[in-house]
Amino acid sequence: MKAYNPHEIEPRLQLAWDEAGLYTVPENSDAPKKYVLEMFPYPSGDMHMGHASNYTYGDVVARYAKMNGFDVLHPMGWDAFGLPAENAAIKHHSHPAIWTYENIETQKNSFSRMGFSYDWDRKVVACDPEYYRWGQWIFLKFWERGLVERRNSPVNWCPSCGTVLANEQVIEGRCWRCDSEVEKRDLTQWYYKITDYAQELLDDLDQLEGWPERVKQQQANWIGRSEGANVDFILCDAEGNAPAEPTEDDIITVFTTRADTLFGCSFFLLAPESKLVPQLVAGTEYEKPVMDLVEAAKKVTAVERAQGDREKHGAFTGRYVVNPINGEKVPVWVGDYIVADYGTGAVMAVPCGDQRDFEFARKYDLPIIPII
Numbered sequence: 001m002k003a004y005n006p007h008e009i010e011p012r013l014q015l016a017w018d019e020a021g022l023y024t025v026p027e028n029s030d031a032p033k034k035y036v037l038e039m040f041p042y043p044s045g046d047m048h049m050g051h052a053s054n055y056t057y058g059d060v061v062a063r064y065a066k067m068n069g070f071d072v073l074h075p076m077g078w079d080a081f082g083l084p085a086e087n088a089a090i091k092h093h094s095h096p097a098i099w100t101y102e103n104i105e106t107q108k109n110s111f112s113r114m115g116f117s118y119d120w121d122r123k124v125v126a127c128d129p130e131y132y133r134w135g136q137w138i139f140l141k142f143w144e145r146g147l148v149e150r151r152n153s154p155v156n157w158c159p160s161c162g163t164v165l166a167n168e169q170v171i172e173g174r175c176w177r178c179d180s181e182v183e184k185r186d187l188t189q190w191y192y193k194i195t196d197y198a199q200e201l202l203d204d205l206d207q208l209e210g211w212p213e214r215v216k217q218q219q220a221n222w223i224g225r226s227e228g229a230n231v232d233f234i235l236c237d238a239e240g241n242a243p244a245e246p247t248e249d250d251i252i253t254v255f256t257t258r259a260d261t262l263f264g265c266s267f268f269l270l271a272p273e274s275k276l277v278p279q280l281v282a283g284t285e286y287e288k289p290v291m292d293l294v295e296a297a298k299k300v301t302a303v304e305r306a307q308g309d310r311e312k313h314g315a316f317t318g319r320y321v322v323n324p325i326n327g328e329k330v331p332v333w334v335g336d337y338i339v340a341d342y343g344t345g346a347v348m349a350v351p352c353g354d355q356r357d358f359e360f361a362r363k364y365d366l367p368i369i370p371i372i
């Protein structure tokens with residue numbers, strides 16, 4: 001029996017497939033069509049076994065469909081624009097363009113050696129101007145329709161990498177890449193007004209067939225509810241007296257999806273990142289404990305802080321606001337489970353309707369007003 005010699009057999013067959021254009025997809029044919037797309041790799045080095053396993057699954061799906069008579073569009077490309085590529089280039093003392101295209105060539109050869117069924121005529125490289133011009137084009141369309149805006153807002157900043165990190169890239173307050181302590185920094189950011197589409201997204205979740213109910217519920221929570229109201233709370237003194245003609249500085253606006261729970265609001269919460277916090281406590285006896293809490297909160301990611309099962313920490317600012325629905329004064333606290341990325345960074349706490357507010361109220365002995 002002849003031994004299987006991959007070095008002899010595979011390159012020969014792969015060359016034959018290539019010359020026959022076996023994986024080239026025709027644009028117009030009567031065959032049913034299938035689009036199989038895997039995540040594009042970062043060209044930050046050669047492939048590793050994780051790639052080999054990941055892309056084998058996609059190739060199995062594509063080949064199975066092809067053998068069942070489908071015309072399968074199965075392209076490959078590289079997520080080659082921006083931070084991971086640039087950081088890898090810096091680390092290897094190379095120019096990002098040289099480093100990136102060299103790695104793309106290396107990885108492409110590795111893909112070919114693995115015999116994956118890609119249509120290389122449809123290769124996508126995210127750092128090619130021919131590709132990213134379409135990203136720019138779409139951005140301009142969003143801009144023309146008022147769907148992007150620029151705002152200052154707190155972000156995770158790694159001083160060592162000199163870059164912004166996503167919440168998922170901060171692990172226990174440290175950079176996933178270099179392990180430096182991550183800071184919060186106010187930076188100008190572009191925001192997409194995805195809230196304009198929240199209702200549409202929610203409505204269309206019903207069209208997803210065969211999705212587990214749990215996953216659909218997660219998606220619904222992720223999208224959030226689009227309907228709600230802005231409610232103005234006015235800062236007052238310890239006796240509950242608010243200025244007769246409040247200025248902008250006296251008003252804190254809160255977005256709520258449940259204005260009907262205003263009666264149950266027994267305290268008021270600000271996120272540690274809220275710009276109001278230092279202003280409210282400056283020069284008072286509350287400044288030290290509040291600012292200590294703010295510093296401690298910076299070391300934890302927003303995702304972790306907002307998690308329900310984490311212990312909540314808070315500090316009283318010494319200030320009060322008037323509940324607009326009944327004129328009652330309610331104390332203003334800073335709570336580390338509030339995240340400023342969402343809305344104004346200020347929320348009314350309704351302990352009888354919200355589990356986290358309830359736990360916070362119990363811990364700090366704050367009133368809990370029952371509502372139906």
Ligand SMILES: [Zn+2]
Nearest residue numbers: 158161175178
């Ligand atoms: Zn870093």
